[in-house]
Amino acid sequence: MKAAVIGLGVEGKKALNSLLKYGWEVYATDLNVNINLDNLPISLSSVDISPQNDKISFVKDNLSIDLGFNNQEKIDSCDAVVLSPSIWGSKIAEHYKNSGKLLCDVKTKHRDIFTIGVTGTNGKTTTVSMIKEILENAGKNVLVGGNAGGGFEGYYDLILEADKQDYDFLLVEVCDMTVGFCNHCFDFDLIALTNMGNDHMDVHGSMEGYKNSLKEFFADKIIFINNNQEYKEEFRELSRLAIEYSKTDYDLDLFGKFNKLNAGLSEAITNFISENTFEIDEKIIKNTLKNFKPVEGRLEVLKLNDCEIYIGKSDNSDAIKAILEEVDFAAVFIGTPRHNENHRLDILNEVVNANPEAIILFPGLEDTLDQAKFRLHALDYQGRIEIANNLDEIIGFVAEFSHNPSILIGGNGQENIIKIQDRLKEICDSFNHKENRLLFED
Structure with a gap:
């Protein structure tokens, strides 16, 4: 064809x-x-x-x-x-x-599969991955994908793959900029909203514009929304059924209150499926969430010397704020956005408010280092500003700050952040192995 x-x-x-x-x-x-x-x-x-x-x-x-x-x-x-x-x-x-x-x-087999859409500003990939693991651990065949920015092959890959094999569930990560497109392409049985944050305002125009696009998406659907979600009542009024969720009570092997919310959403969805579609043992849900590991490129914590290194994509001001509210960082490393994404420089406003000793800028999605430096000076940041042009320079600054209690590496540029993650894991594993060997010999 x-x-x-x-x-x-x-x-x-x-x-x-x-x-x-x-x-x-x-x-x-x-x-x-x-x-x-x-x-x-x-x-x-x-x-x-x-x-x-x-x-x-x-x-x-x-x-x-x-x-x-x-x-x-x-x-x-x-x-x-x-x-x-x-x-x-x-x-x-x-x-x-x-x-x-x-x-x-033309290819419509994907519309016959029980389909769950997960949208929102932050936490989509983690939530989709949690739901996937729970369903697979319950013995179901699950097809996952969607938003290419989430690291998947894209929406069309889902359509083509669904045409080739039989699946019990289809999980779609829906970028907030593509809800109209996805509403036409997929037949959603459930839609989950992780949160609404300050991102893609160049497309939405405002939070009001973002809200209105979601209202069209949610109309006459079964939706899951945070019990503290803004516009909750407006979403509830036009939905077929609105189910509220909150943070999970389970202990997680993940950092952050925001991941507790992602897990709470995954728990709410799989409980709904268990009550209405097929039974899922509560132990499967609990054990899956308790043992869930961070998705590649998302926030995880590494240990080097005396330092906890928090590293993961946090590419908008709400994502970085959620992290900064929980930990004080001596140094914050920020990957820069594309040239046309000035709204993402609002990340630096949150970092300056946290007032770390140093801010290290590195090229994330594009080299917009000069724009980022200009923003920091405009914000009257009084700390140390450094530029790390490549991976070796980033690692050098990490080594310098590795005797502080904690540092953060985030911002834009998922691929670059994954490269930093991988290099740091090698260093941490080597260092910890050497330290354990010396301890054993002593």
């Missing part, structure tokens, strides 16, 4: 790779010529390239890409169309939605 991928943003690229993986012929297009082709299965040395003015075409095997223009004839000849969620609501999206040619309307 042939598919057209319109828009080569993060989700578009993920969809392209998924389609090729499942044996589709793909035509991909983007009006922007300056597309980063990393993570696509092409090498410029092994494809036919046809540049013409501000247009570029690539052809290799069962993949063809046009940049700078759309070939409508090629799109129309395809069996299915894949749209980037970022253009949902546009005229072109309405056209293909009404045509019935969207991939989610």
Whole structure:
């Protein structure tokens, strides 16, 4: 079968790779010529390239890409169309939605699976992973994915995979910017809201705008909301059923009150399933949550010398604030956001309010170090400001502060934070092994 991928943003690229993986012929297009082709299965040395003015075409095997223009004839000849969620609501999206040619309307087996959507600003990936482990430990076959920013292959991979195998449950991490898209693509039996925070305001415009998009998403659905959630009554009024949750009482192998809430949400959802769909032994829920380990890239605590190193993605001001409220840090390392994401620099406002001895900036999603330094000076931060341009320099600063009680490494740039995590784990394991060997010899 042939598919057209319109828009080569993060989700578009993920969809392209998924389609090729499942044996589709793909035509991909983007009006922007300056597309980063990393993570696509092409090498410029092994494809036919046809540049013409501000247009570029690539052809290799069962993949063809046009940049700078759309070939409508090629799109129309395809069996299915894949749209980037970022253009949902546009005229072109309405056209293909009404045509019935969207991939989610061509391949529909995913809509027959019991589907749980988890949305919100923070905690989505952890909550989805907790629910997945509980259901799998109860013997169910679970398909998980969704928001590419959560580290998954993307929404379209779920649709394609569901068409190939039988699953008992489908868990979808729903980015707060894509709720309209997901509402069309998936048939949600349950929807969970982790929280609402200060992120993606460039898209929502305001918290009021964010709330309104969620209200459309929640309409006539069974929803799970925090018992302290703002707009709780508005969400309750338009839902079919609103179930409140709070922090779990179970002891967790995770840091933070926010993870207690993630676990409480997972507990509430699986209890609901146990009461209404199939019985899950309470011991399975309890043991799964008590033994749950941090998701890669999310907050975990490492120990080096006298120091506890808190490290994990915390890419908006609400996420970082939740951590800073629980621990005093001698030094805070912050990965910087993209150039067009000034709202994410609000992270630095929270860090300055916590007033650590030092703030170390490193390139997270992009090198916006100068913007971050400017923000710190504008906030009149009086502490020490350092720049770590690469992994070795970051490790050097960690070593310097490793005799303090605690330091935090967070901010933007999940991939870079995972690299730092991995390096620090190697160092901590080596150091602790050496220390234990010396203790044994003594």
